[in-house]
Structure formats: C-alpha cells, structure tokens
Amino acid sequence: MSNQSSYDVVVVGAGNAALCAALAAREAGRTVLVLEKGTERKRGGNSYFTDGAIRFAYNDINDIRQLIPQLSDEEADKIVMPEYSTNDYYDDIMRVTGGKSMPALANHLVNESYQTISWMKGHGVEFELNYSNQSFEKEGQFHFWGGLPVKTHNIGMGLIKALFARAEELGVDIWYSSKAIELKTENGKISSVIVDQSNQTIEISASSVILACGSFEANKQMRSEHIGKDWEAAIVRGTEYNTGDGLTMALALGAQKYGEWSGCHSIGTDYNAPKVGDFTKPGDIFKKHSYPLSIMLNKEGERFVDEGADFRNYTYAKYGREILKQPDHVAYQIYDQQVRPMLRKEYNLDEATYYQADSLEQLVEKLPVNKESFLNTIAAYNDAVEEGYYNPTVKDGKSTKGITPPKTNWALPIEQGPFYAFPVTCGITFSFGGVLVNTSSEVLNENSEPIAGLFAAGEMVGGIFYENYPGGSGLMSGAVFGKTAGTSAARYVERKNTNIPS
Ligand SMILES: Cc1cc2nc3c(=O)[nH]c(=O)nc-3n(C[C@H](O)[C@H](O)[C@H](O)COP(=O)(O)OP(=O)(O)OC[C@H]3O[C@@H](n4cnc5c(N)ncnc54)[C@H](O)[C@@H]3O)c2cc1C
Structure with missing residues (x-):
C-alpha cells in the first residue's frame, strides 16, 4: 500500500x-x-x-x-x-x-x-x-x-x-x-x-x-477540570500525547461520555522523575513500592496513611492519591539499614533519588521539612512499635499501638544507620x-x-x-x-x- x-x-x-x-x-x-x-x-x-x-x-x-x-x-x-x-x-x-x-x-x-x-x-x-x-x-x-x-x-x-x-x-x-x-x-x-x-x-x-x-x-487542564485542581501537579508516568483529543473529537460528534471521568489510576513515584514519561527510559522504573517496610512523612513531619495496611498490590494506587494531597505534593519514605537490603529493585537503579545519613538528625538536616516535627514523629513511631514476629512475606500483624494512623503490619523501629529518605510524589498512569x-x-x-x-x-x-x-x-x-x-x-x-x- x-x-x-x-x-x-x-x-x-x-x-x-x-x-x-x-x-x-x-x-x-x-x-x-x-x-x-x-x-x-x-x-x-x-x-x-x-x-x-x-x-x-x-x-x-x-x-x-x-x-x-x-x-x-x-x-x-x-x-x-x-x-x-x-x-x-x-x-x-x-x-x-x-x-x-x-x-x-x-x-x-x-x-x-x-x-x-x-x-x-x-x-x-x-x-x-x-x-x-x-x-x-x-x-x-x-x-x-x-x-x-x-x-x-x-x-x-x-x-x-x-x-x-x-x-x-x-x-x-x-x-x-x-x-x-x-x-x-x-x-x-x-x-x-x-x-x-x-x-x-x-x-x-x-x-x-x-x-x-x-x-x-497528559492534559493538565482536563485533569484539573475533571479529577480535581491538585491533579495539575501530578507527574505523567507515560506518554505526553494522551491529552484527550480522541474524547474531544468523539464528544463533538455526539458520543456518550461514559465511565469515571473524575477518576484515574496513580501511584507513588520518584519525586524527581521526569514530568512526563521519557521515551529514552521506558519501563516502570520510577515507582517506589517498598513503603510497607517504611513509614512515610510529609513536609510537616506527619504520617498520613497506614503504610502496612496490606500488601502493596492492594494499597499503592490509593496511596498515590494520598501523597498528592500532602503539602507541595511530596512525602518521604524513611528506611534504615535493617530493611534497606529488602527494598524492591527500583530502589537500586541509577535513576532512584534519595538522601542518606548516618543518623536520623543528620538525615533530617538534609530535607526541606519541619525538622523538629519530623524527628518527633519518628520517635513516637519507634516508641509505638509492639513486640512480635517480623515477616515481610505474610501479613505479620507486627504493628504499632497508640499512634494515628497506626501501622498494622511490618512495623520495625527505625534505629539502625545509615538512614535513607526517598522523596515521592504522585504519578498518574491513566485517567x-x-x-x-x-x-x-x-x-x-x-x-x-x-x-x-x-x-x-x-x-x-x-x-x-x-x-x-x-x-x-x-x-x-x-x-x-x-x-x-x-x-x-x-x-x-x-x-x-x-x-x-x-
Ligand atoms: C509506566 C506505566 C506502566 C504501565 N504498566 C502496565 C502493565 O504492565 N500492564 C498493563 O496492562 N498496563 C500497564 N499500564 C497501563 C497501560 O499503559 C494502558 O492501559 C494501555 O497501554 C493503554 O493503551 P492504549 O492503546 O489505549 O493507549 P496508548 O498506548 O497510550 O496509545 C495512545 C496513542 O494515541 C496517540 N495519540 C494521542 N492523541 C492523538 C491524536 N490526536 N492523533 C494521533 N495520535 C494520538 C499517542 O501518541 C499513542 O500512540 C502502564 C502505564 C504506565 C504509564
């Protein structure tokens, strides 16, 4: 042809x-x-x-x-x-x-x-x-x-x-x-x-x-109009070209709008990932899905989800949205040396961005956050961790007591340096x-x-x-x-x- x-x-x-x-x-x-x-x-x-x-x-x-x-x-x-x-x-x-x-x-x-x-x-x-x-x-x-x-x-x-x-x-x-x-x-x-x-x-x-x-x-204005104003700030994980053109053309011919226009799939992704997908770096390389082994804090030094509520398969899509709601749309996943070797492979890629220090105080000095509140939250979390058998391959029930939100599984104190903070934001997959x-x-x-x-x-x-x-x-x-x-x-x-x- x-x-x-x-x-x-x-x-x-x-x-x-x-x-x-x-x-x-x-x-x-x-x-x-x-x-x-x-x-x-x-x-x-x-x-x-x-x-x-x-x-x-x-x-x-x-x-x-x-x-x-x-x-x-x-x-x-x-x-x-x-x-x-x-x-x-x-x-x-x-x-x-x-x-x-x-x-x-x-x-x-x-x-x-x-x-x-x-x-x-x-x-x-x-x-x-x-x-x-x-x-x-x-x-x-x-x-x-x-x-x-x-x-x-x-x-x-x-x-x-x-x-x-x-x-x-x-x-x-x-x-x-x-x-x-x-x-x-x-x-x-x-x-x-x-x-x-x-x-x-x-x-x-x-x-x-x-x-x-x-x-x-990939259309900021349509995201803002249909999903919510905050969504202007989301990183686009895939192509920059899906800007709703087909929907606009079909609706102009009288097509029936259908499905959840106010909804999308999203995840927690590296804060420093490209703002739209980079065709020279395909593959799902910027996601950060080991948070069930960590705690996540926002800039104000507050936790905002139960990181251990369930296996990541069942929480990652919801938690992307929660990160978007935080001040400046950023959160920090905090890990210590006990769990660092267990993190998923995306944490070891050259593209992964993170802060590292030998003590929590030194780590927090490097972060643009409310430092006092950040350290207090980690200390309160460490105090709230209950004794129990730790096993990341099952829902081990090793949890916290007396803090909100709780951490329901995989709660270990963050106490062995070096310490790591991985900044994450929300990445939209598709609407x-x-x-x-x-x-x-x-x-x-x-x-x-x-x-x-x-x-x-x-x-x-x-x-x-x-x-x-x-x-x-x-x-x-x-x-x-x-x-x-x-x-x-x-x-x-x-x-x-x-x-x-x-
Ligand atoms: C990082 C990431 C990882 C994912 N991983 C998986 C996974 O492992 N498994 C899975 O099932 N799903 C996954 N998804 C979801 C999956 O990508 C989508 O559900 C699926 O690829 C959508 O396919 P599509 O053909 O509808 O759209 P697309 O593959 O996005 O194709 C749309 C095409 O339309 C073109 N286009 C747009 N506007 C115009 C226009 N006006 N004129 C001409 N061309 C136009 C675009 O350039 C593009 O070529 C992932 C998504 C992302 C972003």
Whole structure:
C-alpha cells in the first residue's frame, strides 16, 4: 500500500489498542492508515512504557505453553500454575472497581482475553513468564499467584516493536507527527479525518475511524477540570500525547461520555522523575513500592496513611492519591539499614533519588521539612512499635499501638544507620474517563445508538475501570477492544461498500 488520501479504516493512535485494531482491520482485507501524534522515536503511547504485564484467563500450564512454546518440559515440571478462570478474572475486575464495571464490557474483556492473546502471538508478539513479580519458590517449585503469570518479551518496548513490525509487514500505512484534530461526517456517517501533520492541515477520506488515542491523563487542564485542581501537579508516568483529543473529537460528534471521568489510576513515584514519561527510559522504573517496610512523612513531619495496611498490590494506587494531597505534593519514605537490603529493585537503579545519613538528625538536616516535627514523629513511631514476629512475606500483624494512623503490619523501629529518605510524589498512569461503546467497539451516542463508522478501543473506552484496575488489564483491554474494533470496522466498511444496511 502506498500513502494515499483515502482509506477504509483510519486508526487514531499507535499504542497497543490502535495497532491491534489496525492488524485486525488489515487482515480482514481493508486499507488501513495509522495516525501517530508522536514522532517515530516517541511512538507507542503508554503501551511503550509498560512492564508488559498482561492479564488473561487460562485453565492451566498447557494454555500458557501455547503462548510460550519455548518453555521446556523440564521447566514446566517445576511450575505450579493454578487456574485463572474467566470467572476469577471477572470477579477481580468487579472487586477492584467496587462492582461498578459495566458487566457487558467486563465480560467481553475476560471472555475474549485468551483468544486475543493467542491471536497476538500469531502476529509475532512474544511472551515470557513473569517469575520475578508473580511467583515464589518453595521446595524447588515455582508457585505462580495472582492470575498474572505472563508479560511481553522485552516489556512494553518489545510489544510495540513487534506490533509495528507486523503492521508494516501487512501493509498498514503509518504516519508519524500526525495529530488527528477533527472527525467529519456525511449523512450521519464518518467520512473523513482532519490531520495536523507537522503544522500542515490535511483531510483524509475515511470510511471508518477507530479512536485509540488514550484518555486525558497528559492534559493538565482536563485533569484539573475533571479529577480535581491538585491533579495539575501530578507527574505523567507515560506518554505526553494522551491529552484527550480522541474524547474531544468523539464528544463533538455526539458520543456518550461514559465511565469515571473524575477518576484515574496513580501511584507513588520518584519525586524527581521526569514530568512526563521519557521515551529514552521506558519501563516502570520510577515507582517506589517498598513503603510497607517504611513509614512515610510529609513536609510537616506527619504520617498520613497506614503504610502496612496490606500488601502493596492492594494499597499503592490509593496511596498515590494520598501523597498528592500532602503539602507541595511530596512525602518521604524513611528506611534504615535493617530493611534497606529488602527494598524492591527500583530502589537500586541509577535513576532512584534519595538522601542518606548516618543518623536520623543528620538525615533530617538534609530535607526541606519541619525538622523538629519530623524527628518527633519518628520517635513516637519507634516508641509505638509492639513486640512480635517480623515477616515481610505474610501479613505479620507486627504493628504499632497508640499512634494515628497506626501501622498494622511490618512495623520495625527505625534505629539502625545509615538512614535513607526517598522523596515521592504522585504519578498518574491513566485517567478512567471515556466514551460508551458496545461489545462491537462501536461508539454510542446519547441515545445509546452507534455513530455510523466510529469505533473506539483502549483507554478511550469508559466504564470498565473505576477507582482501580487489576494489574495487566490495561493492555488486555486495549488488545481485546482493539481487535474487536478492527474487525467491526472492516465489517462495517464491507457492508457500506455493498450497500448492506448495518
Ligand atoms: C509506566 C506505566 C506502566 C504501565 N504498566 C502496565 C502493565 O504492565 N500492564 C498493563 O496492562 N498496563 C500497564 N499500564 C497501563 C497501560 O499503559 C494502558 O492501559 C494501555 O497501554 C493503554 O493503551 P492504549 O492503546 O489505549 O493507549 P496508548 O498506548 O497510550 O496509545 C495512545 C496513542 O494515541 C496517540 N495519540 C494521542 N492523541 C492523538 C491524536 N490526536 N492523533 C494521533 N495520535 C494520538 C499517542 O501518541 C499513542 O500512540 C502502564 C502505564 C504506565 C504509564
């Protein structure tokens, strides 16, 4: 295919959802153009920044081996892989979203997950086991837990590289530095896309459009308007390009706003991390997730959460938001030498920023905080630590008494130098605001009827995630709704070309 001015399917965005959509439409025989707002070097959206963890339903190790054929019999014999059924996946979505996820969309995601990941494999995406984050070793066996045993080879970078390679191989056209700015319709049907290409405006004729260009997490003004004023200050963990363009274009055509527009996923991240994701440093390298082994203090020297309320999987998304509420949106995780060797690998990266000193007094001298209050809080915490058996691999119940907030598990006095303070702030992952789609990925209008020729996938789909999401479901949702959108758009174009009413 050469660059042309008319396409069957124009896909807006070039992350995981968009590229899956492009592949599905192209394999159905349609001409496809992918528009990427970023340069070639900054392609791939948030998907590029991921650790590649991807959540799907499976029966047993044999299902996993279909995706990872290089897994030898010998290696497989050492693996304990409990079933993760579609019901388990559905229940996890409902549990973390407080039951708010739209059942039809959640069911589509879980029911199509295995078939879709197998399809990705067929298109050259490679997978591997996520031993380090999702398994533990006991008596020579690796026990996988949590329903998330697989990640893409070479994390998000590997995923995006593989999808682009396949799209190019199949003859999908890809235009970089090409920002979609407006959608046009004729007789109520999508007819063209207006593109700002390196400051030149171009109109491309399109029989259908798939919007897969993220939510509005990288748009300060929209964050402030929809999530809250404080959110202007959040660090953007991924791409700078997801500024709500697709949502704005879809709403202008009468799409129904859907999902939790006032919500987003966020975490505690290095205070000195880049303000938006740095494409030269992908991977989830700035998070700071060992706080259950520490206490966190704000600038006023006050604690503000129960750091040991639960394992980090269950608290990190909530605590990102709590950090944002603190003065100057900063907190300090304090560790002593007893726990320093136990900290997660991100604490040992060159990118990790921290203060270190031999005594707490010297440490506090280095911090821009209320020094007296800071030392008093640490002393009060140390006094409140109860005796008990300390074990960071289980909820050990080793807690504090008589302080607010309490520390419910893993409470050790902070007393052995050297001491460390890791400054953290809030990093937004993605916002939950989207548009309403059906299980064919058609964008619906205010009357819940399809807007002819308009489809959406990925972060743009509202109503699946509220408050939180089960890790690894962002990529899976993008793949499932992306593939669905590509297939549906291809079918729509075929019917349109043959004048069959849709
Ligand atoms: C640091 C980090 C780690 C993560 N780790 C994981 C993980 O391990 N597993 C997981 O499941 N999820 C993870 N997530 C969440 C995951 O990244 C998202 O859920 C998912 O990648 C969204 O995919 P998408 O295709 O919808 O959007 P994106 O991948 O963000 O793609 C959007 C695309 O649209 C383009 N675009 C935007 N506006 C326009 C426009 N006007 N015109 C043309 N193009 C436009 C962007 O440049 C980009 O190419 C992580 C997120 C971050 C930030």
